[in-house]
Structures are given as C-alpha cells and as structure tokens.
Amino acid sequence: MHILTFFLALVLSVLSGMGVGSGGLFTLWLTLVEGQRQMISQGINLLVYLFSASGSVCVNFSRLAFDGKGTLAMAFSGALGCIIGSLFAKGASDGTLRICFALLITLSGIVTVIKTAKNKGQT
C-alpha cells in the first residue's frame, strides 16, 4: 500500500468535485502501481467516486435542480444499464476489461480536450 494512493484519492476527488472529473485515473493507479485486479480497482474507484460526489453534493446542495420525470427516467435507465454492465464485468476477463478501459479513458481524454477547447473558444 502506497502513501501516495491516499494523496491521489484526495486530489482526484477534488477534481471530481470540481467537475473536471477523475477519468478513472484512480483505477489505473490501483492496477498499475498497487497491482490490484482490474475489476477490484474499478469497484474501489466507484466507491471513491460515490463518496467524492456525496461530499460535493453536501457543499452544493442548493444548486442542484431536480426537473422531475426527465431526471427520474434517465436515472432509472442508467441504473438498469449499470446492472447489465456490472454483470458483463463479472463475466469478462481482466484483459478484456483492461482493453475496454484503456479505450474508454483514451476517448474520455480526447473528449475532455475538445470540450475544453470549445468552451474556451466560446468565452
């Protein structure tokens, strides 16, 4: 267990709370540095995100806007997708999950850069 892991959890949670996102970097650290299995790293990352989002929500509670049916429908649909996705993760090999994860974070990085450039151009 590295002391840096705690520091990284804190820093990435700050970024997540700010809306920059952590991009699954904590998962990457846990697999590459701590030597954790991919699925376990993903599970730890999920729990860390949940707690990070909870912290952010506590501070920004008044800013949250609930628009009724639309938000509920998407939350329900998303939850359904999560159940299917986590069953897929349970059945998939570590190698398959790592390749899918690598593809996801590469795409996330590209989207982040393009989105940031677009927002900067609009200001």
Add this chain to the structure above:
Amino acid sequence: MNDKTNDHRVYAFASMLAVLAGFINGALGTGGGIIMLFIIRYLAKREGRDERDAFARTVLTVMPMSLVSAVMYCINTQGLFSMSAKYLPFAFLGGAAGGFLTGRIKTTALSYIMGAVLILSGLVMGVRELCIF
C-alpha cells in the same frame, strides 16, 4: 408529427443513451458521467434551459447509477467495501473541497492536463495489453 410525439421520441432516445451510460459505468466503473452530461446538455439546449445547470443535473442522474454499480460490485466482489474503506474519508473531503472550489477557480488548464494524462495513460495501457496478448 406533432411536438408531443417528437418530445417522446427525444426522451426515449435519451433514455436509451442513459442505458448505455449505465452499461459503461457498470462494466468499467467510470465513464457514464460523460455520456450523461452530453445527454443533459443536449436536452437543456433543446428546451432552452441554462446549460450551466447541466452539471448539477448530471450529478443527480450519475449518483444513483454509480450507487447501483457499487452495490453490484460489492455483491460480486467479496471484501470490496473493506478494501475501499481507507480511501473513502479522503474521497469525501476531496469532493467537498472540490465542490467548494467549483466556480471559484478556472479549470481550463486542469482540464487540458487531465485530458492529456488520460490520452497518454489510455494509449500506454492499451498498447501494453495488446503487446502482452
């Protein structure tokens, strides 16, 4: 085709994308938020709402998704919560600090750095996996 039918189709499509976002979140433990934010921003633009509220709305849809994923992972992986417990207080404090800092400091440079790190990490990880195979 009247406006109401069109609205139903848009929301039906948005719900399908939400299922996809959930699938990615469940399968890979991250990534659902990006798709959700895209959906919510699109809907906000279509309905003439302020897109800046999209981030706050995204949290309300992604958190339940992540909660469901986390529960599934804890069921499927013995001892997951106890392995994660030591990081969770840091995560909560970090999230709270991040929430406080939102809108108070510019995130442009951070976003660029994060994007670059993600691209590099993804490529390195992908190449490493493919080479091992």
